[in-house]
Amino acid sequence: CDQDGDGLTNDEELAAGTDPMNPDTDGDGLADGDEVNGDPNNNGQISDPNDPCDPFNTDTDGDGICDLAELADGSDPNDPCDPNPNSAVCLYSPVKAKVFLQGAYDVNTGLMRDDLRVKGLIPAVEPYSQLPQFDYPNGGDIVSPAVLSLDGADAIVDWVFLELRSAVDPSEVLASRAALLQRDGDVVDVDGQSAPAFSIQPGNYYLAIRHRNHLGVMSNKPMAFGNGNLPVIDFTDHATQTWGNYAQKDLGDVNALWGGNTNGDRNLIFQGNNNDVDGVFFDIILDGQNTTFSSNHIKTGYSLNDTDMNGEVIFQGSNNDLDVMIFFNVMTYPGNFPPLISYIVEEQLP
Structure with missing residues (x-):
């Protein structure tokens, strides 16, 4: 029985997911039977009876509304934010960014060391939602063991924190x-290869990159996000202008975020109140493995006080975490x- 006369029996329509009482389920002007049986226009294209945009009425901007429907209601078929500014495709704003961390950077290779990854210390869940100096209540991003198993130049060094800031008030x-x-x-992104994206209205924003024990950096001017834009910024390049003065450490060929901010107060202090030295001392003295309370003890783990990011906290002796990253900085x-x-x-962030 073909109740709607579209060339498909009721049973065939149920199997295809079309409406047995409607000869054109998706309203694209093609009968369900023609679409299911394929190539209704004899042009080599196969149509979907449940997709009004397939294949003869396209959705150029990917907003889920066909071009013909957008033209009919006066919206722009080339603008994914028109008529719905809250569509997922409209709010998709990726960015391609590059940055170095001084603590992990190796001037001999031009790459950062991945000691934390090699030692299995990088947490599977991002750390920033647990740190008071970072506002990330809806965190919980997870990286898979497969991504952390990758080595070479694309091996993971650590988690970083990205912020989009107002073009009017960058604070x-x-x-x-x-x-x-x-x-x-x-x-x-957490898949280890995609450009990280924000869910935000298209517009111009400052980009800041921060790290748990390095000082952050921010673009000197807003960049265009969303609407098909892929902003690109290389903070390692001396030619890239950043907000403020001396925002990064000059390592010769490249720039890198200043290391040594062990207490997360967004300052580097060697001597005085809220200095970054005391935290290193108490971290090793109070370590449960330091049964003799020795200042020469080496604590292993993922710690803010590991300024050179080798998986060890050292207060005194060779390769300690104070001399280079705090005192000399x-x-x-x-x-x-x-x-x-x-x-x-x-x-140097507002």
Whole structure:
């Protein structure tokens, strides 16, 4: 029985998911029977009886509304945000960014070390939702063991934190998310390869990249996000202008985020209140494995006090976490002249 006379029996319509009482289920002007049986126009195209945009009425902007319908209601078939500014495709705003962390950077290879990954210390769940200095209540991003097993230049170094800030008031964070950082500086999504994306209205935004024990950096001007744009910024390049003065450490051929911010207060302090030294000391002294309370003890793990990101916290002795990342960063900071040991290196974010 073919109740609607579209060339399909009622049973065939039920199997195809079409309406046995409607000869043109998707309203595209083609009978269900012609679409199910394929190539109704004899042009080599196969049509879908449940998709009004397939294949003769396209959806150019991917917003779920066919071009003909958009033209009929006066919306723009080339704008995914018209007529629905809250559609998923409209709010999709990826970014391609590159950044180095001073603590992990190896000047001999031009890559960052991935000691934390090699030692199995990178947490599967992003750490920023658990740190008070980061506002990320809806975090919980997870990286798979497969992604963390990759080696080479694309091996994961650590989690980083991305922020989109208002073009009018760059101190206002409008969107944020965690992402992964590869040895070559590429910032990627949790799949280890895609460009990280924000869910936000298309527009111009500042991009800031922060890290749990490094000082953050931000673009010097807003960039266009969404509407098919893929903003690209390379913070490792000396030519890239950033917000503020001396926002990054000059490592010769490249720039990198200043390391040594162990207490997360967005400053580097060697001597004085809220300094970054005391945290390293108490971390090793109070370690449960340090039964003799020795200042030479080496604590292993994923810690804010591991300034060189090798998986070890060392207060005293060779390769300690104080000399290079805290003391010398403070004393050689370009704005600290004549050099004062009590100088405070401030993060260059508004």
